[in-house]
Amino acid sequence: MSDLQFKRHRRLRRTESMRALVRETHLQTDDLIYPIFVVEGEQVKKAVASMPGVHHVSLDNLSEEMNELEQLGVRSVIVFGVPNEKDAVGSQAYHEEGIVQRAIQHIKGAHPNLTVVADTCLCQYTDHGHCGVIRDGDIVNDESLELITKTAVSQVKAGADVIAPSNMMDGFVTAIRQGLDEAGYSQIPVMSYAVKYASAFYGPFRDAAHSSPQFGDRRGYQMDPANRLEAIREAESDVEEGADFLIVKPALAYLDIMREVKDRFNLPLVAYNVSGEYSMIKAAAANGWVNEEEIVMEKLTSMKRAGADLIITYFAKDAARYLNQ
Template structure:
């Protein structure tokens, strides 16, 4: 007797579907990016990212009340300085905006895991992620300042640092400096496969970090390359990365999947500003069901292999998980 094979039996009702679901979203997977500026009483919406704001430290602490109440375990802090120069001096200033914010956040919310983006692009007058010499972004002098920046964040109280510059050797330089300075317990989440993507546009408005000349293709990865991503990830692991990241997420699900299949390390994926803004705009115009599309997107990123999703939708997702 031939058995009638009917996969739909496991889709018969919602309880059975829940029982056999292969991929799930939990609040523990979420990391919420925040932008902090100097001043007081500032909560400035970013035009290209509806619902996302630049906060002064006092207003950021108010924002984080909700983040903590939703049990989102971690944030990623981006700083926007008042002063920019060719040496990105506020990036590693002990009294810089990120350093001040870290101290305030850890004082108010010690349980919150504070991860910091480590880069120079918000702090350089030219908007590049490294120092410039004769029109070229120079690697090793940039790495020295990037490592100093990471150390200054950790000295302020950061729980984890995330170098995003894509300079060669920066993970190793950060690891050596942290270890030498007594912070061998601090993990590094490396932007290992960060692509020169068109999806970053809204972020560059948010962080005021668009390059003043040229582009970032000489250090960020070519969107056409996947095998190269595995080489970059392998190098970061060899240099001491504890978590590897793929950025952006949606157009690079294949790279996330390759990273998960190849390396036995936690994988993070950054659901970037352009991905956020496209969904947000379509939802605001009534073209899509925003909640359904966001949750499908989060599921896709997790299904591809991401353990951690850095997303501007983190608060929305956390609320929806409570009420589902």
């Protein structure tokens, strides 16, 4: 045996302190952005059936949620609204008294140190559930951009720190950037859903946001899961148009795409750890099939390792508790 020549990699794995010393990828609470679903009404904190631990929350219960996040060290949220009224053009998305606008005002008023990201789309607000305006059965691009830009401006006027357009209309970064600049909000960054696939992992979110399409699907504007080079073209367009962050959604099934985007573009990269990825783990853990803490931390670390600087995740509270132990 003394004549054998090989490298002893295990030397750096012997103890927990040694493993921590040489660890290459680190997850921390500042990396996490927590999604919250705000609804009309009072004293509402209603569980989303398909997403254990996630709730619909009314404005008067927002402070309880924000206090918990601040205590855990999570300093960023992304706000989704679930309005009572919907119409063909999603007018509640850009109404000054819309549910998201009021939620942003509430959060920033009581918790000014939290970073509030506003999801900017029409699908929760349209009676047909699509992300744009429909003409002759088609989701029209340029007319939709006008309403999406109005939505972004109204959200910033309410106090949003970051605009996150998720509609996947062509040119949405250019339109929003121009609209914000003209309204005097040139300092507000755009966190673009640059690479958003038409994924089966979105099912529980549509339950939470009440945003399922009433006809057809979103494959005409969201990306084909089989495509890699198209993702680079999408991200490149958004960089050229002035995006400040790039989101890849979903995250877990697209770690290869995240790595390519990160390697090619020098902007902060955001992984969206979507609802289906969340609910699968919650269901498996509830059945005793997996160790929830271990698998959550392994999964989130894999996103950081693939290049993510930030992670939008429904596990933000859980992960923060694990990190704070």
